[in-house]
Amino acid sequence: MDRSADIAIVGAGIVGLAHAYMALRKGYKVVLFEREQFAIGASVRNFGLVWPIGQEPGVGLDRALRARQHWEEISKEAGFWMKPNGSLHLAYHEDEWNVLNEFIDLYKGTAYKCSLITADEIIKRSPAVRKLNLKGGLWSETEGTVYAREAIRRIPLWLQEKYGLIIKFGHVVTEIDMPLIKTARESWRVDKVYICSGADFETLYPEVYDQHPVSKCKLHMMKAVTEKPVHIGPTLCAGLTLRHYAAFGKCPSLKLLDERYDKQSEDFKKHGVHVLLAQNEAGELIIGDSHHYSRTVEPFDPEFINEIILNYLHEFVDLGNYKITERWHGIYSKLQGNISLVLEPQPHVTIVNGLGGAGMSLSFGLAEEVMGKL
């Protein structure tokens, strides 16, 4: 068998798949190595949100908007579900409503496509939202939802069918000695390698990660089914989310909001809780999350963190009777102070990592930039 290719990709998460896609479109012969029999990392454990509203105007927002376009095209061609359902940030307190107003003023003329809407308009879009004390919300039309575990399984197979991607699942890459890339089973000769290994900093070039402010972040997640059908419409979130994304950080009223939530409960900040509610094609609800940063992640998932998340969720939606059908945690790699880490530890080898909580939103856009240099 000819064990040679133009490009090797390490990791079949969204970052690796996006880079494989961009290289294949340019006509390169690409081999994809994945340690597991199918990807089980951050890319299948997330909400499936393509979330431009979480990026600041400029590089991040532009990248996310381009990525969203790719998601739309790929989902149609590859045949997996994607819903352009937009998002709603709900305001129940004066400070939250002020932050949203400031956000609209501050970012006039940028690429955001959002507006403030009234409580009545919100309920029309999303009847599950609690109306009591609801002051209004920020409606943004640019967000989309995929069902991550479906999309991430389907994309490599589609790339194989359409572009001849060579898939090597069950191959952990143990050594790179250009032009050779070695797995525990095979050795391949390639021109370039892209390492998209997510939260695995230990296997390849561990010393390189030591020189950058990267850590792992553990997030609690849940899936729920409701007794009666509930359609949430746009992806929903509320005041806590305003302290999570950088773009809201520039709104003067955020300080008051921050102090109020700290007074309400120290646990929100201590456990990095903000709450997003997404929905898949089957109507199942994806609920999260929390944020705990460390270089080695605790394997245990204390239930009280799920309770904090669910209690806050109940402040802004009424789901009727529901039951939690799955609980899990995900781990992503986070680079402090930037939205991605692109490094060349040796000629012809590129590490692409550190997309934090926005890998689904940014990867196709980032990969377009990285592969544009080929």
Ligand SMILES: Cc1cc2nc3c(=O)[nH]c(=O)nc-3n(C[C@H](O)[C@H](O)[C@H](O)COP(=O)(O)OP(=O)(O)OC[C@H]3O[C@@H](n4cnc5c(N)ncnc54)[C@H](O)[C@@H]3O)c2cc1C
């Ligand atoms: C709970 C949670 C919710 C999130 N929600 C969202 C969201 O809604 N929207 C959004 O934009 N982002 C979200 N994110 C962030 C997003 O999921 C990540 O940024 C993204 O998945 C990172 O992709 P990745 O390819 O770098 O990592 P991963 O998906 O972890 O993939 C890395 C892959 O590399 C493989 N690998 C590692 N080392 C080797 C090796 N030596 N040889 C072979 N294979 C190897 C691993 O097995 C793994 O499959 C969320 C993350 C989490 C954890």
